[in-house]
Amino acid sequence: MSRRIDLRAAERMEQSRGVLPVRGEVLVSIIDPALVGEEAARAALRPEEEELAARFRFEKDARHWRACRAALRRILGGALGIGPRELVLVSGEFGKPALEAPHQGLHFNLSHCEDLALVALCVDGPVGVDIEAAGRAASLLGCETTFCHPDEIRGLPSEEGRRAAALLEIWTRKEALLKALGTGMSLAPETVSLVEAGPHPRLRPFRVQTLAHPLLTRHIARLATLRESSNLRFDVFQG
DSSP states (O other), X not given: OOHHHHHHHHHHHOOOOOSSOOTTEEEEEEXXXXXXXXXXHHXXXXXXXXXXXXXXXXXXXXXXXXXXXXXXXXXXXXXHTOOGGGOOEEEOTTSOEEEOTTSTTSEEEEEEOSSOEEEEEESSSOEEEEEEEGGGGGGGTTXXXXXXXXXXXXXXXXXXXXXXXXXXXXXXXXXXXXXXXXOGGGSOGGGOOOOTTSOOGGGTTEEEEEOOOGGGTTEEEEEEEETTOOEEEXXXXXX
């Protein structure tokens, strides 16, 4: 069954209670960028975003970026009852986008890989999300020192397959946490330990959840939120 058919079938199964998350809840939208039409994507973007897309070397990468950014704008606009182009996004100290006042209480984060994207919405506080294709795990072998703390490296298994899977777990957890924190990789990931006995003090208010959904079976996805945001609700974005 194709991804397109899967998405349409999943949408029929979704039970939506509205577009805004409630307190204690995170709304996660699953997006197939290939289903976001080029005309619809351009209609949702502001001129400065079109300029950013034009900087990509390859048009396929520009189309992918436009589709993901347009989906983000449409999801935020739908949640707030505002046209997607009317939304004003501002950047934090380390470049994390946020909504301008008076909508700054709706926290969000976007992550995308080659074939899927996720948008997480939360009203309790900062949120971070990361999605990676499960097949990416092997590419992380040999890169341990670039993103793993020495304590994490010491705990890695030696068998190649298990080691690759453990590295992808560290990568996705750490990426989601640092995005929730607002620093992204500006805070050198190899200086941050996720070992339970000594987590980085700035990360202690956050918890990480694994995202499980029928459309994510070929992916690894993690969500980082403040501890009070414990409930998940999924939505399938219609491009």
